[in-house]
Amino acid sequence: MRRYARSLITIALAITTVTGTAGWASGNTQQAVTGPPPGTAAWRADRVLDRRLPDPERSTPAEVSVFFRGLTADQQQTLATRHPLVVGNLDGVPVRLRYRANALSLRADHDPRYARLAAPGRQILAFDPRGRGQVAEVFGNLDTARHVAVVVPGSDIDAGTFDRTNDVYGTPAGMAKSLHARTGPGSAVVAWAGYTTPVGLGIDAATGSLAEAGADRLTRFADGLAADGVPEPAVFCHSYGSVVCGLAASRLRARDLVVLGSPGMRADDVADLHTDARVWAAKDATDWIxxxxxxxxxxxxxxxxPAAPEFGARHVPADDARGHTGYF
Structure with missing residues (x-):
């Protein structure tokens, strides 16, 4: 009976897992956005180039890359203009063509949540308006970068909160800007909010279902970077984002995994991640996680x-960090 009671207490504690960047809040169950980009049906039916276009659902990023490298600049621009949501979200498409396509999509979308993302000069690598919206933005030059990082955020992040002005370092854009400022010329940082995150405290934050869907999207995104000749990145995984990284680790193209403020990676230790990437972890003493x-x-x-010595990750000092969003 005592053992049963302890199990119930453990389960109750697990339910209280809060893995987001917004703190203690009531959670709402989310439906993960999965599958090919919006506009795929029209893309599949288009014969403007007198040939079949790569299927966004079945073609690998490497196959997409080969197809686009075989097009003229005018043909690439034609596809971006006719199908901006597909081209802007299709992993394997050349980076600068994705910037162009997403700028077109954002200008055509009149949702006030996305007005800031449409500002001139922003390098939006992905923009999917479905659900709460998903975004990726590049800081630096991916075409010439010798060192690349990808920031994977935790809960309560979507297209509307991607670069909110309060709690700047709790947003993927703020994290990426800070990291890029410290790494300087020759580097590029991608703020990747490319999955459906949990909202506040709830069952989504305590389980791995949204992370599993996010892991699939993250691995495909990294494959797309590789297909475009981008160096293998260091992936910075914050909060619930570290659950995503843990589930993706065995198939994720990454040089390093840096885990910050993690509730766990759904792995017993570094060996259980089955990755060749170096794994680093940090958690500051004032982090409520x-x-x-x-x-x-x-x-x-x-x-x-992951920050416990027995997990086996390399230690990252976090003495100067404050709270759950102070790592950057």
Missing amino acids: DDVPNVEVAGLGHGPD
Whole structure:
């Protein structure tokens, strides 16, 4: 009976897992946005080039890259103009063509949440308005960068909160800007909010279903960067984003995985991630995530603390960080 009671307590604690950047809040169950980009049906039917276009759902990023390299500049621009939502979100399409396509999509979208994203000069690498909206933005020059990083954020992040002005370092854009400012010329940083994140405290934050969908999208995104000749990145995984990275690790093209403020990676230790990437972890003493129990019971909770010595990750000092969003 005592063991049963302890199990119930553990499950209850797991449910309280809060893995987002917005703190203690009521959670709402989310439906993950998956599948090919919006506009795929019209893309599949288009014969403007007198040939079949690569299927966004079935073609690999490498196959997409080969197709676009075989087009003239005018043909590429034609596709971007006719199908901006597909071209802008299709991994394997040349980076600058994706910027162009997403600028067109954002100018055509009159949702006030996205007005800031449409500002001239922004390098929007992905823009999917479905659901709460997904965005990726580049800081620096991906074409010439010798060192590349990708920032994967946690809960409560979407197209509307991607670069909110309050709690700047709790947003993917703020994290990426800060990281790029420190790494300087020769580097590029991608703020990748390319998956459906949990909202506040709720079952989504305590389970891995949204992270599993996010892991698929993250691995395909990284494959697209590789197909375009971008160096293998260091991936910075914050909060629930580290759950995404943990589930993606075995197939993710990454030089390093840097885990910050993690509730767990759904792995027992570094070896259990099955990755050749170097794994780093940090958690500052004032981060409330430290109060979240590192358990996984009946699918609830995300397992051991990656910042604990026994997990086996390389230690990143975080003495100067403050709170859950102070790492950058």
